[in-house]
Amino acid sequence: MRLVVAGCGTTTPDPARGTSCFVVEAGTVRMLLDCGPGSVHGLVRAGVQWSRLTHVGITHFHLDHIGDLPYLFYAWKHGMRPARSAPLTLFGPDGMNALLAGLPAALGATLREAAFPLEVRELHAGGELAAGELRIRACATPHTDASLAYRIEGPEASIGFTGDTAPDDALGIFLRGVDVLVAECTVPDGDPHPSHLRPSNVAALASSARPRCLVLTHVGPDLDLLTLPARVRDAGWAGDTRIAHHGLRLDVPLPRTA
Numbered sequence: 001m002r003l004v005v006a007g008c009g010t011t012t013p014d015p016a017r018g019t020s021c022f023v024v025e026a027g028t029v030r031m032l033l034d035c036g037p038g039s040v041h042g043l044v045r046a047g048v049q050w051s052r053l054t055h056v057g058i059t060h061f062h063l064d065h066i067g068d069l070p071y072l073f074y075a076w077k078h079g080m081r082p083a084r085s086a087p088l089t090l091f092g093p094d095g096m097n098a099l100l101a102g103l104p105a106a107l108g109a110t111l112r113e114a115a116f117p118l119e120v121r122e123l124h125a126g127g128e129l130a131a132g133e134l135r136i137r138a139c140a141t142p143h144t145d146a147s148l149a150y151r152i153e154g155p156e157a158s159i160g161f162t163g164d165t166a167p168d169d170a171l172g173i174f175l176r177g178v179d180v181l182v183a184e185c186t187v188p189d190g191d192p193h194p195s196h197l198r199p200s201n202v203a204a205l206a207s208s209a210r211p212r213c214l215v216l217t218h219v220g221p222d223l224d225l226l227t228l229p230a231r232v233r234d235a236g237w238a239g240d241t242r243i244a245h246h247g248l249r250l251d252v253p254l255p256r257t258a
Contacts, residue, residue, distance in 0.1 A: 037067035058092030059163030060147035141165035172208025181211035203235035
């Protein structure tokens with residue numbers, strides 16, 4: 001299994017850190033997780049074969065996580081020759097179908113007019129989806145009324161994604177033992193924001209989940225990227241901690257020397 005980072009920023013525009021966009025590759029599966037504004041071009045810059053994605057998963061419906069979804073479908077139709085014909089599975093929280101149905105009012109077209117087979121799966125908390133040899137499990141997060149964390153398990157490795165979330169003890173249990181944990185860390189300790197994680201929250205989450213590697217993403221502008229791993233360490237997590245950046249590639253499971 002391989003994790004590729006093609007976007008790891010927040011709503012705040014940043015020339016080096018596009019909005020949320022991750023890819024998991026395993027066998028014939030190329031799975032996109034979140035598709036914030038600029039994601040399609042971010043995939044190209046990261047060397048991802050965007051034309052051959054097999055699955056697209058959405059954690060929640062905030063614009064910085066779905067903004068490029070219509071453009072991705074537009075590019076599959078008009079940005080490649082021949083146009084896409086391979087089937088696609090699109091999954092996300094409750095409301096995925098309603099989102100697709102509402103696009104015509106804004107854009108004058110609907111994703112359901114795609115010229116390839118499209119399966120849409122709405123996942124509830126505790127729901128599962130098979131993707132090739134991978135299994136995707138969903139867990140509700142306290143961020144929106146319909147927001148999910150995902151645990152992606154293969155025969156030899158696993159990756160966890162918090163999506164956007166407030167602190168939740170259940171999340172550490174759900175993600176326990178993953179090889180790589182991609183966790184948001186948006187605001188500094190002391191910030192009153194009720195729906196995101198602070199460094200101390202991330203340290204508590206990692207201490208519960210005990211991943212082999214913690215990858216911090218969705219880092220807000222009030223946090224210093226250079227000192228953030230030390231902040232998380234000082235808050236109680238001593239494990240391998242990295243900052244997501246565009247183009248980061250991790251083969252999972254990680255080498256024992258990592």
